[in-house]
Structure formats: C-alpha cells, structure tokens
Amino acid sequence: MTDLQDRRVRVGVLGAGPIAQAAHLEACRKAANAELYALCDAAEDVLEAVAAAHQPRVTLADYDRMLADPHLDAVIVAIADQFHVPMALKAIGAGKHVLVEKPMGVNVEECEALVSAVAESGLVLQVGTMRRFDPNIAYARDFIAERIGDVLAMRVWYCDSTYRHQMTDAVQPLVHAANAPLRPEGNPKGDRRRYYLLGHASHLVDLAQFLCGQIVSVRTQLVEKYGAFTWFVSTEFADGSIGHLDLTMSVRMDWFEGFHVYGEHGSVVARAFQPWYLRSAEIECFSTADGGYHRPLGADGHFFRRQVEGFAHTILTGAAQAGADAREGLAVVRTLVAIDRSLSTGHTVKLADVAGAV
Numbered sequence: 023m024t025d026l027q028d029r030r031v032r033v034g035v036l037g038a039g040p041i042a043q044a045a046h047l048e049a050c051r052k053a054a055n056a057e058l059y060a061l062c063d064a065a066e067d068v069l070e071a072v073a074a075a076h077q078p079r080v081t082l083a084d085y086d087r088m089l090a091d092p093h094l095d096a097v098i099v100a101i102a103d104q105f106h107v108p109m110a111l112k113a114i115g116a117g118k119h120v121l122v123e124k125p126m127g128v129n130v131e132e133c134e135a136l137v138s139a140v141a142e143s144g145l146v147l148q149v150g151t152m153r154r155f156d157p158n159i160a161y162a163r164d165f166i167a168e169r170i171g172d173v174l175a176m177r178v179w180y181c182d183s184t185y186r187h188q189m190t191d192a193v194q195p196l197v198h199a200a201n202a203p204l205r206p207e208g209n210p211k212g213d214r215r216r217y218y219l220l221g222h223a224s225h226l227v228d229l230a231q232f233l234c235g236q237i238v239s240v241r242t243q244l245v246e247k248y249g250a251f252t253w254f255v256s257t258e259f260a261d262g263s264i265g266h267l268d269l270t271m272s273v274r275m276d277w278f279e280g281f282h283v284y285g286e287h288g289s290v291v292a293r294a295f296q297p298w299y300l301r302s303a304e305i306e307c308f309s310t311a312d313g314g315y316h317r318p319l320g321a322d323g324h325f326f327r328r329q330v331e332g333f334a335h336t337i338l339t340g341a342a343q344a345g346a347d348a349r350e351g352l353a354v355v356r357t358l359v360a361i362d363r364s365l366s367t368g369h370t371v372k373l374a375d376v377a378g379a380v
C-alpha cells in the first residue's frame with residue numbers, strides 16, 4: 023500500500039507523563055511493527071529523565087518541531103483530555119497518523135471537527151481503547167457477533183477500587199513527576215463528577231459499544247454517599263436491545279469490572295481485572311449449538327502493546343481498525359454528554375439530540 027509496508031511505524035509520543043511512562047513508551051518499544059522514534063514534553067525535567075530510560079531517537083520540548091520531522095509517521099497523544107483534539111488536529115494537519123488517549127475530546131463539536139478532519143485526510147486516527155486489545159474481550163466480541171444471534175440485553179460494569187493506588191504502586195514502574203507539567207487552566211480533575219465521566223465512563227461506554235454496537239439513548243441515575251459515586255445508566259442500542267451500565271467510583275473491595283451479554287443462541291459472561299496487571303479477562307461464552315462453554319486463555323494480555331501493534335498494522339496494511347475510530351470516539355463523547363443531560367433533566371436522552379460539553 024505505501025512505502026511503510028516493509029518497515030516499522032515511527033511513533034512520536036506527545037507527553038512523558040504517567041500514562042506514557044506506565045504504558046505507551048514500553049508498548050512502542052515492545053511492538054513488533056512500531057518503534058519509539060520521538061518523545062516530546064514541554065517539561066524538560068521529565069523529558070530528560072524519561073528519555074534516559076526509554077532512549078527515543080529524538081527528544082523535543084516543542085510539539086511543532088516534532089510534527090515537522092519528515093521521518094515521523096505517527097503520534098500518540100498522551101496529554102490532558104482538554105488538549106486531545108487541538109493536538110490531534112495539528113498532527114493530522116502535519117500528515118501524521120494519530121493514536122489519541124481516551125476520551126477523544128471533551129465536547130461534541132470539537133470531536134465532530136476531528137471526525138471531519140480525519141475523513142478528509144485519509145489518515146488513521148485511533149482512540150486509546152486498550153480493553154479492545156485484550157484478546158479475550160476481542161474473542162467475546164467475535165462470539166457475540168458470530169455465535170449468539172440476536173442480542174436481547176447486556177450489562178457492563180466498571181467499579182474502581184479504593185485500593186487501586188496500592189495495587190498499581192506494586193506493579194507499575196516508578197513514575198518520574200514533572201515539576202511544572204503543561205496542564206489545562208484551572209483544575210479540571212477537581213470536578214469529580216465530570217472527571218469520572220470523562221476519564222472512567224469513557225472506558226465503560228466504549229466497551230458497551232464495542233460489544234453491542236451503537237447506543238441510541240440513555241437514562242441516568244446517580245447516587246453520591248460517603249464520597250463515593252454510582253451512575254446507573256439504562257441504554258437502548260440501535261438493534262433494539264437494552265443495556266445497563268454501572269460506573270462506581272469506588273467500591274470497598276477489589277477492582278470490579280465485567281459484562282454479561284444475553285443472545286438468542288448463547289450468552290457471554292466476563293470478568294476483567296485491574297488493568298495494570300495486564301491480565302486478560304476471564305471469559306465464558308456459551309453456545310446452544312454445541313451446549314458448551316468456551317473459555318480462551320488469552321496468554322498475551324499486554325493490551326497496551328497490542329493496541330500500538332493494531333494501530334501500526336492498520337497504518338502499514340490498510341487493515342480494518344480494531345481500536346475505536348474517530349466516529350466511535352465521537353459516539354463515546356456524545357454518550358457521556360447524554361448521560362449528564364439525562365441526570366439534569368430526569369428524562370431519557372437521545373444521543374442524536376445532544377451538543378456541548380460533558
């Protein structure tokens with residue numbers, strides 16, 4: 023397809039913050055079809071420390087300079103949510119493919135603009151939906167599409183654990199902190215409800231649409247007690263099935279994430295683990311055709327590396343994208359806005375009717 027076909031995709035990572043250090047840099051270095059070519063961070067202390075550990079060919083404090091490099095093929099946008107769309111648009115404008123962290127953006131209009139820019143460019147844009155690259159979740163998705171027939175209903179839950187930091191500290195590499203990282207004005211993470219929707223419900227909603235297709239409407243309930251929040255969201259899907267989404271921040275027990283899907287000829291039950299363990303989800307897929315449960319091992323659970331490999335594979339071969347594309351990234355942001363609007367109005371909200379910011 024292109025001259026890229028015989029070589030690795032040269033990736034530049036924008037942002038040397040926690041997610042780059044814990045996931046993307048190692049993922050690029052381990053990927054079979056990509057290489058960590060460049061690293062860019064405006065905070066020179068963290069740039070220097072992280073570059074020393076990961077040895078990109080090029081280090082820069084200036085994003086425009088990174089984009090001007092003709093050897094660079096693609097960018098991973100690993101910076102604060104509010105910066106995603108402007109920096110992804112810059113990369114597309116410079117002719118670079120983009121893997122942008124979730125959520126794709128923070129309002130419907132900027133995401134629509136990005137969808138248009140990507141469509142016009144012919145470049146690949148993938149949203150950081152790494153759970154799709156858990157081999158067992160991918161297996162479950164195929165099983166749902168191919169083996170269980172018409173879907174009746176699904177439930178999906180994402181319940182963070184109050185012990186999360188203890189758990190991640192035990193397994194993540196030491197993270198270098200910048201003295202003055204480039205962050206959005208104010209403190210967007212200070213608004214807990216908004217931050218939990220953008221940062222966490224984005225995973226939950228993408229998983230629901232990955233498994234069961236387009237969500238068309240939502241109705242939300244929220245309870246807040248003792249500093250903990252639960253959103254229960256009733257959803258309708260385009261195929262007429264219904265869903266129940268549970269975002270809880272946080273449960274007083276282990277990380278709790280999974281889903282159930284009920285179809286005409288079978289069902290799927292899944293439990294996913296704290297993501298930093300890189301352990302594939304436990305999946306049981308039942309089929310009435312053989313009366314049996316199917317339970318894959320999923321030995322390679324490095325979904326961050328697999329995510330980069332999937333992205334590079336699409337760039338190199340033109341293969342269909344396994345990660346969320348710009349249109350699906352927009353659908354997630356629309357769903358998050360609809361969840362919020364349903365809460366303020368007390369009504370069911372159609373995704374087609376929403377505008378504005380989460």
Ligand SMILES: NC(=O)c1ccc[n+]([C@@H]2O[C@H](COP(=O)([O-])OP(=O)(O)OC[C@H]3O[C@@H](n4cnc5c(N)ncnc54)[C@H](O)[C@@H]3O)[C@@H](O)[C@H]2O)c1
Pocket residue numbers: 036037038039040041042062063064065068083084085100101102103105109123124125150152200202203204205221297
């Ligand atoms: N997939 C996941 O499970 C997962 C987990 C954690 C975070 N994330 C996402 O990753 C993103 C980044 O999170 P983080 O905690 O690493 O962010 P952060 O803000 O702590 O770090 C970002 C770094 O990028 C740098 N930076 C920002 N804009 C820049 C620019 N224009 N030019 C040069 N440098 C720039 C900052 O100086 C900072 O060092 C967020 O969108 C978050 O939602 C995803």
